[in-house]
Amino acid sequence: MTSEHYDAVIVGAGFAGIGAAIQLKRLGIDDFVILDREDDLGGTWYVNHYPGLAVDVPTTTYSYYFEPNPNWSRLFTPGPEIKQYADDVADKYGVRAHMRFNVAVEGARWDEEASVWRIALAGGDTMSARYLITATGFLSQPRVPDIPGITEFEGTLIHTTEWDDDFDAEGRRIAVIGTGATAVQLIPELAKTAADLTVYQRTPIWVVPKIDLRFGERAKRLFARVPLTQRLLRWLTSSIYEVMVSVGVRHYRTFRGRFNISASDLAKLHRFAVIRDAELRRRLTPDYDFGCKRPTFSNGYYRAFTKPHVHLHDSGIDHIEADGIVGTDGTKNVIDTLVLATGFDLWEANFPAIEVIGRDGRDLGKWWRETRFQAYQGVSMPYFPNYLSLASPYAFLGLNFFNTMEYQMRFMDRLFTEVKRRGATTFEVTEDANASFLDRMTELLGDSLFTNGNCASAHSYYFNPAGEPTLLRPSSTETAIAEASAFPLSDFQIA
Structure with missing residues (x-):
C-alpha cells in the first residue's frame, strides 16, 4: 500500500x-x-x-x-x-x-x-x-438492462461501449435493444451487411435530416491560414444551436412550443419521404414533444427500416433465452448476436x-x-x-x-x-x-x-x-x- x-x-x-x-x-x-x-x-x-x-x-x-x-x-x-x-x-x-x-x-x-x-x-x-x-x-x-435471462444468452453479446472491432456483422442474425442516439448511428451500419436485424424499441426517437458537409482541403487550408474564418463558422453554428435551445427548451412556454411543433413536423416529413408504410411510420413516431429526449440527426436511420431484412419490434421483451429473444406477444426471434444500445446509467x-x-x-x-x-x-x-x-x-x-x-x-x-x-x-x-x-x-x-x-x-x-x-x-x-x-x-x- x-x-x-x-x-x-x-x-x-x-x-x-x-x-x-x-x-x-x-x-x-x-x-x-x-x-x-x-x-x-x-x-x-x-x-x-x-x-x-x-x-x-x-x-x-x-x-x-x-x-x-x-x-x-x-x-x-x-x-x-x-x-x-x-x-x-x-x-x-x-x-x-x-x-x-x-x-x-x-x-x-x-x-x-x-x-x-x-x-x-x-x-x-x-x-x-x-x-x-x-x-x-x-x-x-454503461447501463445493462435488467431483462430476465440476459445472462443465459449463448451467442455474441456486445454493449456499444465495449464494441469488438473484430466483430463482423455480415451474415449475422442480430438484435439491437435500444433506439437512442447511439442506436440511430449504429443501426444503419449493421443493416448494410447483417442477414437479419431486429430492433427492439421501447421509446421512439425524433430523427431529423442530417446536413453533413464535407470540409475539403481548400476549406482546411483556409481555416488554418485565416483562423477568423473558422471562428466565424463556430459563431454561426453555436448561435443557431443557442437559439434552438432557447426557443425550444428554455422558453418553451413563452413561445408556446412553436419551434418544437415545427421540428416535429420536419421529422414527420422526413419519415414520410423515406417510409411508405403508414403503420411503420406510426410505430416510429414519438408521442412526446420534440426536445423532451435528446433528438438526433440521421439520413440512414429510417431508411434502414425499409429494408426487407430489418424489423421493428415494439411490443416489449418478456425474456431472453440461449438462442433468442421472446417478446411479450409470445413470439421468439432466433438470433446469434445481441447488441445492447441501452446507453448509460x-x-x-x-x-x-x-x-x-x-x-x-x-x-x-x-x-x-x-x-x-x-x-x-x-x-x-x-x-x-x-x-x-x-x-x-x-x-x-x-x-x-x-x-x-x-x-x-x-x-x-x-x-x-x-x-x-x-x-x-x-x-x-x-x-x-x-x-x-x-x-x-x-x-x-x-x-x-x-x-x-x-x-x-x-x-x-x-x-x-x-x-x-x-x-x-x-x-x-x-x-x-x-x-x-x-x-x-x-x-x-x-x-
Missing part, C-alpha cells in the same frame, strides 16, 4: 478532465495528477468506437473555444477524429504527462483536521490532495460516480437523493470544501459539452485566483448561496419544455429519479460564462 500527496487530483481523463488540467496549469498549479480507469485518455470518445460513431453537434462548435481545429473532415465529425483531437490537445498543453491510466478511484473523504481529501484507489493504495476535481462525465457508467451510478464524503460525514450521493439534486453554478456543494464536481446537476449547457467546459474553466479561474490572492487553504460554497442558486434554477425551469411540455413518455435522462429536469442548466451560454466569471466571492467561505 502506498500513499502520495498532490495539490490536486482530477478523476477522469476525458475532455472535462483535460480542460480542468489546462486551467490548473494556467493558474500555476502543476502538482496534480489525472486518474482514469481506462487505459487511454478521451473518456466517452475512447470508450465508444462502434460503427457509425460521430458527434451529433457540429464540430465547428464541438471543441475548446481556445483551441479550434482546422482539420475536421466533416461538419459532423466521425468519432476517431474527436479522439485524435483529445490526444492533440492533451499533448499540446502538456497534460498527458500528468495522467495515470488503469487506476480506479473508489471514493474520497474530506479530512477536516488536515484540510485534505483522502482518496481511496482500487487495490488499497491511497492519495491525498488539497483539491479534488471529479471530471467523470455524464456518460460514463446516468443518475443512479453517476451522481456521483464515486463515493464522496464531505465535512461532518456528509455523503454526497445520499444527500442529493434525500434532499434534491443541486450544485452551485453546477460545480460546488456546501459541506464539500475544496471540491469541484464537473458533472453535477445544472451543469450541462444545451447540446454542447464544450460550452459547459468553458464556463467551468472560467469559474475555476475566478475561484482559485481569489484563494491564491488571500493565501487561503480552503474554499466552500455557503448554504445560502447554494439555496439561492437552486431556487433560481427551479424558477427558470418553470418556463421550460420540461415543465410545460408533454414529456411523460420520453424516458429521458434529462430527468432525475424524482422527476426533476436537473441535468440541464436553464440559462444561455453567455449568461453562464458571465456568472462564472463574476459570481460574488462572498458566495464562498475562503479561509
Whole structure:
C-alpha cells in the first residue's frame, strides 16, 4: 500500500478532465495528477468506437473555444477524429504527462483536521490532495438492462461501449435493444451487411435530416491560414444551436412550443419521404414533444427500416433465452448476436460516480437523493470544501459539452485566483448561496419544455429519479460564462 500527496487530483481523463488540467496549469498549479480507469485518455470518445460513431453537434462548435481545429473532415465529425483531437490537445498543453491510466478511484473523504481529501484507489493504495476535481462525465457508467435471462444468452453479446472491432456483422442474425442516439448511428451500419436485424424499441426517437458537409482541403487550408474564418463558422453554428435551445427548451412556454411543433413536423416529413408504410411510420413516431429526449440527426436511420431484412419490434421483451429473444406477444426471434444500445446509467451510478464524503460525514450521493439534486453554478456543494464536481446537476449547457467546459474553466479561474490572492487553504460554497442558486434554477425551469411540455413518455435522462429536469442548466451560454466569471466571492467561505 502506498500513499502520495498532490495539490490536486482530477478523476477522469476525458475532455472535462483535460480542460480542468489546462486551467490548473494556467493558474500555476502543476502538482496534480489525472486518474482514469481506462487505459487511454478521451473518456466517452475512447470508450465508444462502434460503427457509425460521430458527434451529433457540429464540430465547428464541438471543441475548446481556445483551441479550434482546422482539420475536421466533416461538419459532423466521425468519432476517431474527436479522439485524435483529445490526444492533440492533451499533448499540446502538456497534460498527458500528468495522467495515470488503469487506476480506479473508489471514493474520497474530506479530512477536516488536515484540510485534505483522502482518496481511496482500487487495490488499497491511497492519495491525498488539497483539491479534488471529479471530471467523470455524464456518460460514463454503461447501463445493462435488467431483462430476465440476459445472462443465459449463448451467442455474441456486445454493449456499444465495449464494441469488438473484430466483430463482423455480415451474415449475422442480430438484435439491437435500444433506439437512442447511439442506436440511430449504429443501426444503419449493421443493416448494410447483417442477414437479419431486429430492433427492439421501447421509446421512439425524433430523427431529423442530417446536413453533413464535407470540409475539403481548400476549406482546411483556409481555416488554418485565416483562423477568423473558422471562428466565424463556430459563431454561426453555436448561435443557431443557442437559439434552438432557447426557443425550444428554455422558453418553451413563452413561445408556446412553436419551434418544437415545427421540428416535429420536419421529422414527420422526413419519415414520410423515406417510409411508405403508414403503420411503420406510426410505430416510429414519438408521442412526446420534440426536445423532451435528446433528438438526433440521421439520413440512414429510417431508411434502414425499409429494408426487407430489418424489423421493428415494439411490443416489449418478456425474456431472453440461449438462442433468442421472446417478446411479450409470445413470439421468439432466433438470433446469434445481441447488441445492447441501452446507453448509460446516468443518475443512479453517476451522481456521483464515486463515493464522496464531505465535512461532518456528509455523503454526497445520499444527500442529493434525500434532499434534491443541486450544485452551485453546477460545480460546488456546501459541506464539500475544496471540491469541484464537473458533472453535477445544472451543469450541462444545451447540446454542447464544450460550452459547459468553458464556463467551468472560467469559474475555476475566478475561484482559485481569489484563494491564491488571500493565501487561503480552503474554499466552500455557503448554504445560502447554494439555496439561492437552486431556487433560481427551479424558477427558470418553470418556463421550460420540461415543465410545460408533454414529456411523460420520453424516458429521458434529462430527468432525475424524482422527476426533476436537473441535468440541464436553464440559462444561455453567455449568461453562464458571465456568472462564472463574476459570481460574488462572498458566495464562498475562503479561509
